[in-house]
Amino acid sequence: MRRAIVAAGLAGALLMSGSAHAAGKPAADDAAYESIGQMQARMASGQTTSEAITKAYLARVEAIDRAGPKLRSVIALNPHALADARALDAERKAGHVRGPLHGVPILIKDNIESADDTATTAGSLALKDNVTNRDAPLVKRLTDAGAVILGKTNLSEWANFRSIRSISGWSAVGGLVKNPYALDRSPCGSSAGTSAAIAAGLAGGGIGTETDGSITGPAAINGIVGLKPTVGLVSRTHIVPISPSQDTAGPMTRTVADAAAILTAIAGSDPADPATAEADAHKTDYLKALDANALKGARIGVLRTTAGRSPDADLLFQETLKTLRAAGAVPVEVKAPDMDPISTAEQTVLRVEFKAALNAYLAGTDPKRVKTRTLADLIAFNTADPRELSLFGQEIFLASQAGPGLDDPGYLKAKETAKRLAGAEGVDRMLKENDLAALIGWSGPTGVVDPVNGTRIFGAPSSLSAVSGYPHITVPMGYVSGLPVGLSIMGPAWSEARLLSLAYAFEQITHARKNPTFPASISATPDIAKAYDPPR
Numbered sequence: 001m002r003r004a005i006v007a008a009g010l011a012g013a014l015l016m017s018g019s020a021h022a023a024g025k026p027a028a029d030d031a032a033y034e035s036i037g038q039m040q041a042r043m044a045s046g047q048t049t050s051e052a053i054t055k056a057y058l059a060r061v062e063a064i065d066r067a068g069p070k071l072r073s074v075i076a077l078n079p080h081a082l083a084d085a086r087a088l089d090a091e092r093k094a095g096h097v098r099g100p101l102h103g104v105p106i107l108i109k110d111n112i113e114s115a116d117d118t119a120t121t122a123g124s125l126a127l128k129d130n131v132t133n134r135d136a137p138l139v140k141r142l143t144d145a146g147a148v149i150l151g152k153t154n155l156s157e158w159a160n161f162r163s164i165r166s167i168s169g170w171s172a173v174g175g176l177v178k179n180p181y182a183l184d185r186s187p188c189g190s191s192a193g194t195s196a197a198i199a200a201g202l203a204g205g206g207i208g209t210e211t212d213g214s215i216t217g218p219a220a221i222n223g224i225v226g227l228k229p230t231v232g233l234v235s236r237t238h239i240v241p242i243s244p245s246q247d248t249a250g251p252m253t254r255t256v257a258d259a260a261a262i263l264t265a266i267a268g269s270d271p272a273d274p275a276t277a278e279a280d281a282h283k284t285d286y287l288k289a290l291d292a293n294a295l296k297g298a299r300i301g302v303l304r305t306t307a308g309r310s311p312d313a314d315l316l317f318q319e320t321l322k323t324l325r326a327a328g329a330v331p332v333e334v335k336a337p338d339m340d341p342i343s344t345a346e347q348t349v350l351r352v353e354f355k356a357a358l359n360a361y362l363a364g365t366d367p368k369r370v371k372t373r374t375l376a377d378l379i380a381f382n383t384a385d386p387r388e389l390s391l392f393g394q395e396i397f398l399a400s401q402a403g404p405g406l407d408d409p410g411y412l413k414a415k416e417t418a419k420r421l422a423g424a425e426g427v428d429r430m431l432k433e434n435d436l437a438a439l440i441g442w443s444g445p446t447g448v449v450d451p452v453n454g455t456r457i458f459g460a461p462s463s464l465s466a467v468s469g470y471p472h473i474t475v476p477m478g479y480v481s482g483l484p485v486g487l488s489i490m491g492p493a494w495s496e497a498r499l500l501s502l503a504y505a506f507e508q509i510t511h512a513r514k515n516p517t518f519p520a521s522i523s524a525t526p527d528i529a530k531a532y533d534p535p536r
Contacts, residue, residue, distance in 0.1 A: 032060055032201030033515050036104050036258040039204055043092065043103055050085040050092075050103025053204075054148055057105050058082070061151070061202050069183055069518045073197040075110045075174045076118040077151035085148045100261040100287060102146030104204040109194050110152035110174075111159055111209060111240035112249065114139045122240040123157035123171025125388060126381045129369040136238035137273075138207065138249055138266040145265035150203050153193030159214060160190035161242050161354060162382075163392040167451055168192060169218075172387050179222060179446060180516035181483055186446045186455045188221035190214040194252045195222040199516055205253040205262050211242045211350065212466035215250050217459030220443035220474040220486025223513055225259045225503065226252045228462070230493045231469035233279050234263075235270035241357035243350045244275065245415060246466055254513065256475060256504040260286035263496060282494040292508050294501035296328035301430055301439040303490075305336050309458045310445060312480040317442045320477055320487060324440075327509055332434050337426045339463060345418035346467050351400040352411040375401050391451055423468035431492060438491045438502055439464075443474065445483035448521075465490045475503040476513040481522050 031053075034042075042048045058077065065071045078084075088103045108114060111122040115135045121127040135143070143149065154174035160166055169177035169192030177192040179185040180200040187196045191208030195218035198206045208215040210228045219226025227250045234249050241247055251262035267283040269276045302321070307314055321331050355375050362373050372378045379397050382388040404411060430439060447456035465472035470493050477487035487506065491499050507513075519525050523532065 030515065031056065033254060034204075035255045036100060036204050036253070036261055039104055040100055040102070044097075049089045050148060051082060051089055053103070054081050054085040054105050054150065057150055057203055064200055065197070065202060069178060069180065071178045071180060071196050071200055072175045073154055073177050073193040073200065074107065074202065075121065075123075075152050075154045075193065078114070078116045078118060078149050080116050081105065081148055081150050088146055088148065098144070098146035099265070101142065101265055104147055105150040106142060106147045106262070107150050107153050107194060107197050107203040107206040108139060109155055109191055109206075109208050111155060112136050112139060112152075112207060113238040114149055114152070116149060118152055120152070120240065121173045122159065123155050123173050124378070125172045125385060126372045126378055127370060128173060130365055131369060132238070132365065134238055137235040137270045141266045141268065142262075147265070153191070153197055153206065155191060155193055156189030156214075159209060159211065159240070159242055161211070161350070162394050162396055164395050165392045165454065167391055167449065168455065168457060170391060172385075176449065180518055181223060182519055182522045184448050184521045185483065186221070186449050186457050188218040188446060188457050188459050191218050191226075191252060195219050195224055195226065198222075198252050198254060199224050200518075201515070205251060205258050207249055207262070207266070208252045209239060209247065209249045210462070210466065211246045212346070213459050213462035215252060216462050216472050216474045216486075216488060217443070217457070219252050220460045220488070221446045221457065221484060223476050223484030223486075223516070224252055224254055225256050225473065225475050226250065227259045227263060227473045227496070227500070228465060228471060229263065229267070229496055230282075230471045232275040232277070233267050233282065233494070233496065235268070235273045235276050237270055237272040241354070241361055243353040244357055245349055245353060246469065256500060256507050257287060257290060259473070260290055260500050260504075263500075284497055286497055286500055289497040289501065290504045291501040292505050294498070295324060295505040297330070298328075298437045298502060299330045299332055299435055300324065300502075301334040301434055301436045302331050303334060303336050303439050303441040303461060305339070305461045306441055306443065306458065310480060313442060313444055313458070313485045316478045316480065316485055320442070323510060324506070327505065332436060334430050334434055334436070334439070336430075336464070337421060342418060342421045342426070342463065342467055345414040345421070346463070348411060348414035349418055351396065351403050352406060352408065355400045355403065356406050418467050419469070422464050423470065426464050427468050427470055427490065428492060438489050438495070438499060440490070441488045442477060442485060443488060444485035445480045460486060460488045469493065471496050471499055473499045473503045475507055477510075478512050479514065481528065482519070482525055483522065
């Protein structure tokens with residue numbers, strides 16, 4: 001009984017939050033939205049414990065994710081989370097603190113394996129019993145750094161690689177994730193659950209995955225920081241795959257410093273993932289490397305590939321350019337490469353690699369728990385299951401299954417073309433010719449979920465970084481009618497420290513992020529609702 005009362009009290013303290021406060025500066029009653037650094041300071045001073053923080057977040061998940069607004073952002077909770085937190089508190093009491101993540105609850109996307117008795121489903125009912133009892137290397141790095149794995153987050157099923165008409169943030173296992181800034185709006189995807197949960201203050205930080213836009217898109221749309229690292233900086237072992245050429249995992253947080261702390265923990269080489277061979281040589285302490293003066297003198301290329309999608313977001317970006325100039329940056333207009341041949345080649349690469357990578361992943365699962373052993377089996381499973389195809393089909397699955405193998409000359413040519421056009425002749429060329437430190441663009445706002453005609457989601461300008469395999473960070477830039485808009489900052493391979501510093505400097509100047517208030521719709525917010533009424 002006493003434990004229940006304590007948990008309820010802590011949850012009440014967290015649930016008091018919801019008003020708008022500047023990024024990194026939550027009010028005293030906004031413990032749910034604290035940064036990782038603030039949590040760490042309170043634990044170090046004895047004001048709180050990892051167990052208390054973990055209990056409070058677990059209660060908040062129940063109150064906000066499963067009741068209340070019903071965000072549906074969390075698929076499963078780690079049954080060992082409280083025990084793990086207590087063990088870390090004991091370590092702290094004994095004088096051993098593992099680092100900035102010690103005792104901090106973290107959520108991970110449910111296509112990442114963890115040895116905590118939870119299934120890794122990728123949102124599919126075909127994997128609902130996929131309890132592997134193994135940690136992905138990035139999860140092991142998190143727990144070695146002292147993080148508490150709180151649970152797993154909902155996602156666009158199969159990381160949004162099943163249908164060309166999919167609904168972002170929906171999975172057969174978890175249902176539809178809601179955007180905490182307007183519950184009828186799309187959270188974007190595929191890391192929809194992680195982004196919505198972190199935006200809503202359901203954990204200290206989270207992990208998403210991206211093949212093209214799946215970290216940066218939802219992070220921008222939900223008003224948080226999202227970092228897609230260089231492909232090869234973070235291990236992909238024991239993560240449900242799409243494409244070895246483009247897949248990566250990365251941090252999703254409320255502040256840039258938190259993203260830096262998490263990236264420091266998860267970066268590194270993994271013998272089981274050949275793409276990470278250079279990771280140890282390139283990784284650094286990204287948190288210590290942050291520079292609040294990074295914008296001074298930095299020449300930054302302005303990519304206008306998203307211009308015209310939202311006039312209000314375009315105006316907000318123009319104001320952002322003024323802010324960047326005032327901070328000492330030098331914005332330089334650049335012309336983006338033609339994206340059509342890049343996109344065409346990318347689609348060929350993804351569909352060929354998906355079949356091979358997914359078949360290999362399924363072959364490594366327990367046949368007693370996972371009956372679908374191949375992509376062909378999954379197609380048959382979906383066809384037979386009434387829920388799986390209730391909202392949209394599996395056109396991408398079918399095309400991938402019918403496509404060629406990894407030895408196909410057309411695939412090999414497309415792979416070379418995609419990397420060259422996006423990388424050497426794309427990002428690298430723009431940076432070199434204009435003497436730039438980075439490229440910038442913008443995203444948002446998101447549209448109302450529409451299962452009939454489709455949802456318009458103005459996500460981050462992700463494709464150049466995704467196809468080249470280069471890093472991309474998005475940081476809150478502002479709001480349009482209460483909906484988040486993100487600033488994308490992109491750079492060459494292994495430039496995470498520079499991009500994090502640029503984003504950090506922007507964040508410290510603007511403090512643009514606001515906590516969500518969970519309105520049913522933008523139309524229900526006071527200013528807009530009042531405008532809808534006739535004059536009296």
